[in-house]
Amino acid sequence: MLAYRDGHPIRAAQFLAAAAGLAATLPAGRHVINVCADRYRFAVGLAAAVLAGKVSLLPPSHTPQVVRHLRQFAPDVFYLTDAADCAIDLPQVRFPDTPAPVPPWRVPHLADETLIAYVFTSGSTGVPVPHPKTWGRLVACVRESARRLGLAPGTALLATVPAQHMYGFESSVLLALAAGAALVAERPFYPADIAQTLAALPRPRALISTPIHLRAILAAGLALPPADLILSATAPLDAPLAREAEAHFAAPLIEIYGSTETGQLATRRTAREQVWHPWPGVGLTLEADRIWARDGHLEAPTPLGDAIELLEDGTFRLQGRLADLVNIAGKRSSLGYLTHQLLAIEGVRDGAFFLPERSGAGGISRVAAVVVAPGLTEADLLAGLRERLDPVFLPRPLLKVERLPRNSTGKLPQEALAALLDAAGRP
Amino acid sequence: MPLKPMPELASPLMRPREAADALEGELAELIVAALNLEVPAPSIDPEARLYGEGLGLDSIDILEIALVVSKHYGAQLRADDAANTEIFRSLRHLAAYVAAHRTK
16 A cells, blocks of 8 residues: 555555656656645655656745745746645646546656755755755665664554655655555644544554654643554654653654755664664764764765764764754754845845744744844834745844944854843843 | 534623633733743734734644643644634634633
């Protein structure tokens, strides 16, 4: 069984036929942004693109600014959507409600070097950075994943994360297409919906989620259905929460460490251990104060965004994010990138994003921002930022000031920023 | 959308509109406190959008509010349509949902 949609199983044959049918109708452009919210339709769209020799673009968000950058990256790009009201400023292809008849299909053979997708990160300048993903490496990575997860064939993967981000792409789509699991079309959000959707899936079934969602599910006071596996990624999960999740779902919880650039890199059984076990063949080395990952399934040597302590037995401990990088409820960016977006708004004379010392409500720290923009209101500024940023990075608070407290070298000391927050009466 | 009768009123002497206003006010206070928002609760326009524009809440906030609503009112938020944003169209919509589904 390849997928479940609305409680109905879908076989690989049906999936391949749908993909072949869709492939025949796609326009000429070699690049496609697949924004399908339904995970099955996303997968059909991905496969259709591959069959048609096209490359899928997976950006971190679909704000107008990001879309403009992608159009510069690939002028022939169009987008595929399953939503009636999608308003992206590019040529649109709607996922067909009734599939067209299709010629006889076969399981396609894909060469290892086949370029499947570019996944984008925010980078440090204002421009999204493309990271190519080729078929052979993606498959090698998720097959090792299936092995170390002990994934039973046909395991239904219920994910709370989108297919378009690297974690969801690997763990809720590719695990099904290349490693024998079954993907689930629905992406429930509220704890009650997650519990109900999970309970309705046949065993074996897995929950693919994040710390923020697991915390919410466990705090909701619901009777939770048993599962066979839980995955967590995007931000560090603390051991007590992992143990609580294992107890309530009666399933092992495996945490994944990785990045958009590298894909999955390591796993650990968080309830029982602190150290991480890297993927075989991946080399981790310390070079000039930075940990680099290379070889294995990586497309290129990549510096990691975390400080890591390498242990003699090949495992490692995570020590913390590097200074400029931010992770809000699992979404990653950098203060440099966010500040760049702020400064790009017409009417902004100076400004900076920063991380306040203390954490906000529910333990979720938000980024704050300070800005000099005499002719703009707070609402204007937020509207400008909304054009450019994923909503989770909108600043709280956004402080309008006459002048930024830069020191003699032009830097913004953390104490000066904290003083601004205090002066404004914010904690 | 049709509303079921309120399971209980804030006071036996309150008419339904007053009870609805009271629930809206109560929810506004809970939301401001839970999310550590800058705005004073009484200033939230009951008809303004909560999600995206208006109050500018995002999905992290929505999860937090779902938790507050389940703990305080014993009501579980469910996706009520494909867009998943009807409940948060406004404070008024959220209060109506809570009123219809509260068990506390």
